[in-house]
Amino acid sequence: MSERFRIALAGNPNSGKTTTFNALTGARQHVGNYAGVTVEKREGVYEREGREYDVVDLPGTYSLTSYSPEERIAQNELLNGKFDVVVVVVDSTALKRSLVFMAQLMQLNIKIVLSLNMSDEAEKIGQRINLQLFRDLLGFPVVETASHKRVGVDDLKAAIDQAVAAPVLNSRLVLGERMDAALDGIGESLAKTALPPVHRRWIATKLLLQDPTFVEKLASEGTEGRAAIESADRWRSKLEAEYGTDVALFTMERYYGFVDGLLREVTIRHAREDARALSDKVDSILVNRLMGVPFFLGVMYIVFWLTFSVGEIPMGWIEGGFGLLGDWLNTLWPAGSDSALRSLLVDGVIGGVGGVVVFVPNIVLLFLCLSLLEDTGYMARGAFLVDRLMHRFGLHGRSFIPMMTGFGCSIPGIMATRTLENDRDRLTTMLVLPLMSCGARLPIWMLLIPAFFAAKWRAPVLWLIYMTGIILALVLARFLRSSILKGDQTPFVMELPPYRLPTARAVVTKMAERSWIYLRKAGTVILAISIIMWVLTSYPKPQEATVDKAIAGGTVQLVKIDVPSDATDALKEKKFAAAMELARKSASSSVELISVVEAEKRRSAEALHYSFAGRLGRAIEPAIRPLGFDWKIGTALLGSFAAKEVFVSQMGIIYSLGEADEDSQDLRTLLGKTYSPLVGFSLMLFLLIATPCMATVAITRRESGSWKWAMLQMGGLTFVAYLISLAFFQIGQLVT
Amino acid sequence: MADSSPESIVDQKEPELTSALEDYLETIYELVRDRKLARIKDIAKARGVKAGSVSPAMRRLSELGLINYVQREYIDLTPDGERHARRVLAKHQMLTRFFVEILGMPSDLAERDACSMEHSLSPVGMDHLVRFFEFLKCCPGGDKFLERYHRCSLTATEAAHCDMGCPALADQLAPEEEAMSLMNMKPGESARVTQINGAGAIRQRLLDMGLLPDVLIEVQRVAPAGDPIWIKLQGFQLSLRKSEAAAVLVEASK
Numbered sequence: 001m002s003e004r005f006r007i008a009l010a011g012n013p014n015s016g017k018t019t020t021f022n023a024l025t026g027a028r029q030h031v032g033n034y035a036g037v038t039v040e041k042r043e044g045v046y047e048r049e050g051r052e053y054d055v056v057d058l059p060g061t062y063s064l065t066s067y068s069p070e071e072r073i074a075q076n077e078l079l080n081g082k083f084d085v086v087v088v089v090v091d092s093t094a095l096k097r098s099l100v101f102m103a104q105l106m107q108l109n110i111k112i113v114l115s116l117n118m119s120d121e122a123e124k125i126g127q128r129i130n131l132q133l134f135r136d137l138l139g140f141p142v143v144e145t146a147s148h149k150r151v152g153v154d155d156l157k158a159a160i161d162q163a164v165a166a167p168v169l170n171s172r173l174v175l176g177e178r179m180d181a182a183l184d185g186i187g188e189s190l191a192k193t194a195l196p197p198v199h200r201r202w203i204a205t206k207l208l209l210q211d212p213t214f215v216e217k218l219a220s221e222g223t224e225g226r227a228a229i230e231s232a233d234r235w236r237s238k239l240e241a242e243y244g245t246d247v248a249l250f251t252m253e254r255y256y257g258f259v260d261g262l263l264r265e266v267t268i269r270h271a272r273e274d275a276r277a278l279s280d281k282v283d284s285i286l287v288n289r290l291m292g293v294p295f296f297l298g299v300m301y302i303v304f305w306l307t308f309s310v311g312e313i314p315m316g317w318i319e320g321g322f323g324l325l326g327d328w329l330n331t332l333w334p335a336g337s338d339s340a341l342r343s344l345l346v347d348g349v350i351g352g353v354g355g356v357v358v359f360v361p362n363i364v365l366l367f368l369c370l371s372l373l374e375d376t377g378y379m380a381r382g383a384f385l386v387d388r389l390m391h392r393f394g395l396h397g398r399s400f401i402p403m404m405t406g407f408g409c410s411i412p413g414i415m416a417t418r419t420l421e422n423d424r425d426r427l428t429t430m431l432v433l434p435l436m437s438c439g440a441r442l443p444i445w446m447l448l449i450p451a452f453f454a455a456k457w458r459a460p461v462l463w464l465i466y467m468t469g470i471i472l473a474l475v476l477a478r479f480l481r482s483s484i485l486k487g488d489q490t491p492f493v494m495e496l497p498p499y500r501l502p503t504a505r506a507v508v509t510k511m512a513e514r515s516w517i518y519l520r521k522a523g524t525v526i527l528a529i530s531i532i533m534w535v536l537t538s539y540p541k542p543q544e545a546t547v548d549k550a551i552a553g554g555t556v557q558l559v560k561i562d563v564p565s566d567a568t569d570a571l572k573e574k575k576f577a578a579a580m581e582l583a584r585k586s587a588s589s590s591v592e593l594i595s596v597v598e599a600e601k602r603r604s605a606e607a608l609h610y611s612f613a614g615r616l617g618r619a620i621e622p623a624i625r626p627l628g629f630d631w632k633i634g635t636a637l638l639g640s641f642a643a644k645e646v647f648v649s650q651m652g653i654i655y656s657l658g659e660a661d662e663d664s665q666d667l668r669t670l671l672g673k674t675y676s677p678l679v680g681f682s683l684m685l686f687l688l689i690a691t692p693c694m695a696t697v698a699i700t701r702r703e704s705g706s707w708k709w710a711m712l713q714m715g716g717l718t719f720v721a722y723l724i725s726l727a728f729f730q731i732g733q734l735v736t
Numbered sequence: 737m738a739d740s741s742p743e744s745i746v747d748q749k750e751p752e753l754t755s756a757l758e759d760y761l762e763t764i765y766e767l768v769r770d771r772k773l774a775r776i777k778d779i780a781k782a783r784g785v786k787a788g789s790v791s792p793a794m795r796r797l798s799e800l801g802l803i804n805y806v807q808r809e810y811i812d813l814t815p816d817g818e819r820h821a822r823r824v825l826a827k828h829q830m831l832t833r834f835f836v837e838i839l840g841m842p843s844d845l846a847e848r849d850a851c852s853m854e855h856s857l858s859p860v861g862m863d864h865l866v867r868f869f870e871f872l873k874c875c876p877g878g879d880k881f882l883e884r885y886h887r888c889s890l891t892a893t894e895a896a897h898c899d900m901g902c903p904a905l906a907d908q909l910a911p912e913e914e915a916m917s918l919m920n921m922k923p924g925e926s927a928r929v930t931q932i933n934g935a936g937a938i939r940q941r942l943l944d945m946g947l948l949p950d951v952l953i954e955v956q957r958v959a960p961a962g963d964p965i966w967i968k969l970q971g972f973q974l975s976l977r978k979s980e981a982a983a984v985l986v987e988a989s990k
Contacts, residue, residue, distance in 0.1 A: 062944040062945065063940060067936065068937065093972075096946065097945065097970075097972070245949075248939065248940065249932060249948070252944075252948060253949075271971065275971075276973075283957075287957065287966075289957070289958075293960055384964055385960065387963070387964050387975075387977065388962075388963045389961075391977065490937065491937055491942075491976075491980065492976060492977045493974060494976070496975055497972075497973075
């Protein structure tokens, strides 16, 4: 017989709760999002002696109030999740504060196991706890664990079984006579309502504290419900008058009182006074007034360099690998074949998937660095140093690193917003992050800037573009925070844990997890859109290309040359020049002579013109003309939605230059001749501000938990891009 | 003249009049008292309204049997009307006296407040008010108490002469000492938390993190711009913004 139990993991952030979760469930876990919020949902399974245990890792919270989505979700899960046991994971080096959380849970009438995590550290600093006494006093199992080292995990599983088997106990929580009297009194009123008795104590506490979620709930329970609310109000006034403090403080003091009493009994030896001496010393060097910020910037630079410079190398391998794959696939069809399947596979799928996979080295390296920063505790120091600046603009100290990362690529940047504890901060950062001019835009700048600006202006213009992105990000963040993402100020109060040496396993696990999420989520969406883009740019095909008609009609003649495939360009040039001369002699003067390559280019240009993408480009032309753009730019912009680099190659195709990249001198010159610098800069502004690529949208969807925010990001940024380009171009025209 | 004994004021059998009508009644009573008869335009002038607004009210009062109203002639009160008016007036005067003699309010303000409160104060409320009033006037300790109250509130400097050990006194004597908060502390300084102000999520977070009264905290450092602040308490360390620190009131640790 296979029994199944439900276990919840609860605890403060940074208590090692998730590490414990990983230790319990290993690979058998699934990470998603709670609907509509950026809060992650983790569920997994483990097996013991033939029984199955479903484990849910609840969001880390300091308290069970209703102030943040994390708390509301944790509370809701605990009340309605039908758990058999809740494992409270606490940081043993901060027992006093952590146990207050446990005290709150003890009011929930649910079976508990206390996991004193990071016990190895606690031991190192001299703390000793009488576990047996602890168990006796609390009435439920207490185990010591060090989950990042996989220590105590078996004990934990055994304790869970013990708790499951035990009958539900009377909570040993002691909050003092007055508090108990109040809760009993309110409880009596609650007994008259239709609510189930199991959570009565908890609801009584919440009513006493005027928690809006519960007040609302009771208000809808008819007269009995309202009577209960009134009872709570009366008790609250009584307690506040008796004690001279508000009930929130009073309650916390009761919890702390209980915890103090408990700790006095069970602590055999306290942690050394100088336990943090070394860590403090390091802080005094790394975080001092002079050195703090420069050191932090230095660390950021290293992270950057590691991720994007060192990452270049494996990126090159992957690009090469996909190139080979594409070539090999090509050989499966006869040369010159027009097969749609081939095109789909090579251009669409390989192109798309390759575009995703190529980023994996970046992601892996970046998350390696971020995990290290987080696990050592330095991330908190960084946030401390830059919070003032960030906060001015509605962001958070912890927004700094994700935004810096965005200069390399938005995708890992958005994923890195995970470190922001608060929903609103996280969303704001996510939404404006793409404005940090990312690496994919660099080829565009390299193409457009020299095309339109003289040498001495190029560096300043590039700097200007980056600055515009940053300033706009800050302004939009401020705007968002005072409009749609307005709300109660979210607390910055942040713990600064002592420096720790992270285990390789913990760091690698985190890194692997993030990378896998990227591949799975971003990958699938990107693949889908790549295929759609491929369809849009390939179909419909013109019946017969103009150039082919001309060849058939004799107005154009193909000049072919016969060279081995490994011939050098120089050799090809020579042969072609000779062949041209020869052909010129025999052909009439009215016939145009072109190479095979030239014919191909013309065919491509025409095909693009004829395709959906081309038509769409022409269709939107009236809308983008006020920005100074024409249909060619329009089509390229549509293509660039897939990935920014695509803009350059699309422009190349449209201008019949075939395969072009940012070094293409021809394209640069052509652009410079076709458009004015005003248009050029207007275009750059648009490309800077509008959504970088669909991968960004995909990852925003994943990290924010809903399409709403991803769409807002895309729509919002595109809209702002339109406005700013428009304003710039129109004003520019008036001025020049 | 006005009968101010408690019993005549508290009478639950009166018809329910709106405040406006009661005010009219009061005005009519006063006009009759002073000039024997009241005319529409006198009433209008006394109340500061147009003559046209007065007529419907007069009709209503007449319906209720409280006045004798014959159009275009003088108005006077019926015996019922007179009784009712006296009661209203008594309430009004009681309130005015309470505000002036007990609370020490300036009389014009007292008059205005009494005017509006006389209608909304319930009979029971009025009863209690009167009882309190009487108590302060009669009880031997009561008038001393009243005297002290007047001295304390009316002349702040007089409080220095008060021998009751008034806590407000401490503030009076040392006005420079503002409640100090964590926000004002500098690196290296220690203090004991006295109070946690603020509200909502931020306050809860402060409490959750162990910032409670009587806790000892030490400021480790501040960020380059002076914000956020890094503190040490009870074996662990926190950082918080200046705006959050402002809610943590402290006193220098002894």
